[in-house]
Amino acid sequence: MSDFSLRAILTILFRYRVRVVAAFLLVVAIALFAAFAMTPMYEASASVTIRIGRETVYRPEVGNATPPQIFVEQEQIINTQIQLLQSRDLAERAIAEIGLARLYPDLADEAPEPVPAAEDAVANPAATRATEQAVRQFQQAFWVVPARRSNVVQMGFEHRDPVVARDVVATMIDNFKDKIVEVYGEQNLDFLVQQTQTARQELDEAEQTLAAFREEFRIYDYQAEIDLLLKQRMDIDSNLKASEANAAETERRVQSLSDRLAKLSPNVSQYTETEQRSPALDTAQGRLLELRQRERELLARFQEASPPVSEVRQQIQETESFLGTLRAQGGGRSRVGQNDTYVRTQQLLIEAEAQLAAVRAARVENLAQIETINQRINALSQRDGELKALSLQRDAKEASFTSLQTRLEEARTLSALDREKIVSIGVVTPPAASDRPVRPNRTLYLMLGLIVGVISGIGTGLLSGYLSQRLTTPEQAEAVLGLPVLASLPLQKA
Incomplete structure (x- = not known):
């Protein structure tokens, strides 16, 4: 066709x-x-929330003072808990608690004995085969699914009897909490108790050794005296540095005044007698007097080599030079007198040299005081090494004991929480079976x-x-x- x-x-x-x-x-x-x-199959389901709790927080080892930290993400925590839920151990526990005859009657007829332990597997092969088959069927019927973008995990179980399915889910939640306690629970409480007692004994021995050393060498206020001597040396050292800086400044000032004095003349022409006074000469002399008055005022506030003083002195020299020119042009007789600037500079130089001598004497005295204090510190420090070693040993023992004691208290608290099965698992939706079969x-x-x-x-x-x-x-x-x-x-x- x-x-x-x-x-x-x-x-x-x-x-x-x-x-x-x-x-x-x-x-x-x-x-x-x-x-x-x-055969109609009914499904029971429940929802639990998995929080970041003490089970997933890293705690330091014994003697470490580092605070607890979290190094895993929420997704890793949820995946880890799902693996625990789907473990063979929880399946075997649920089968043992619910009963093989109630879960899978056909398998119970083949192996009427209870679910064998691992050591009895060779002696009872029929029961072992039934158990293996029951575990496989249980794991196929039990499912766990994480909810998207949340810390909620949904679980369920399919069985021909809805009541059995609900009981299985409830049992799995209880066994899941027990499993978390087994995996993450506090296991070293007895060890911490023993270590804390040992640390207490070592601390007592270290304190007794330190007390005996102080008594033997009569060192009671050693640290206080050392601190006082160090403070005195620090103060004297500060004074010494200030004296050295002051000496350097005074030396520069003496040198500046010496150079200035060498350039000045002891006598200066005061005025020229002429038949007729020149107005420009009178103005220049008045300006010279103002500049000298200004120089005295600046010297009272500034140092000899400061820029304002140098500038005024430059103006004085220019005015004196101008006066000399005017007097030379006048053709009269010049009257010579003592130079006030020279006299003032000479006085300042004498004062600066006296101040320099005093600063140098203070520096020598400070050095002598520092040497005396160093000798006293060296005398006290002959036993400093042993005393510090004993003190450090005592401090280390005390820190270790304090850390162990804190860790022991935490371990006791965690152990109490484990006994009450207080874990970071919360039931959002309790186990409930469907009224109609899902298959x-x-x-x-x-x-x-x-x-x-x-x-x-x-x-x-x-x-x-x-x-x-x-x-x-x-x-x-x-x-x-x-x-x-x-x-x-x-x-x-x-």
Whole structure:
């Protein structure tokens, strides 16, 4: 058959309608049988929240004062807890608590003995096989799924009995808390108690040794005296540095005054007697007096080599030079007198040299005091090394004991929390079983049966027509014989 027109297909299906209907009914019947013959399975589920608690916080080892820290992310914590939930140990515990006969009666008939322990596996192979099969079925029926973008984990269990399914989920939550306590619980409480007692004894021995050393060498206020001597030496050293800085400054001032005095003349022309006084000469002399008064005022506030004093003195020199020029032009007699600037500079130089001598004497005295204090410190420090070693040993023992005592208190608190099963797991939704079975889905089975039945019926009819050697349509006759069909008569049964 090579003609697959719609007419030919409909003709074939009508001709083999009995086979089409039979194939359709057979598939639908199989689907219905499967839907109603399968044992209905009920599902119980619950939700728990997993928080970042003491189980996932890193705590330092014994004697370490580093505070607890968190080095894992929330996703890693949730994945770790899911692995604990899906562990074989929890499955075996749940089977043992619920009972193999209640969970899987068919397996209990094969192995009526209780679930064997690991050491009894060789002696009771039948019970071991039943246990292995029960664990496999349990792990297949138990599921755990983390909720997206949250710290909530959903779990569930499928069983033919909804009450059993609910009890299994509740048991798994309780065993999960016990497992967390076993894995993350405080295990070294007795060890910490022993270590704390040992540290207390060592601290007492160190304190007794230090007290005996102080008594033997009569060192009671050693640190206080050393601190006092060091403070005195620090103060004297500060005075010494200040004296050295002052001496350097005074030396520069003496040098500056000496250079200045060398440039000045002891006598200076005061005025020139002429027949007629020049107004410019009077103005220059008045300006000179003002500048000298200004110099005395600046010397009272600034040092000899300061820029303001140097600038005023430069102006004085210029004014004196100008006065000399005016007097020379006047042609009169000049009157010579003592130079006030020279006298003042000489006095300042004498004062600076006296101050320099006093500063140098103070420096020598400070050095002598420092040497005396150093000798006293060296005398007291003959036993300093031993005393410091004993003190450091006592401090180390005390720090170790304090750290162990703090860690012991934390361990006792954590141990109390473990005994009460207070973990970072909270039940969001308590275990509850569904009222309707989750498997099988009879509606889905029926829809699939109808679809597959229609396809099977059509396929059976087309296959029957393809394998048949009969010519059922005029087009088939023309295609096979190669002759045109002149007329076709319908077949009528008598």
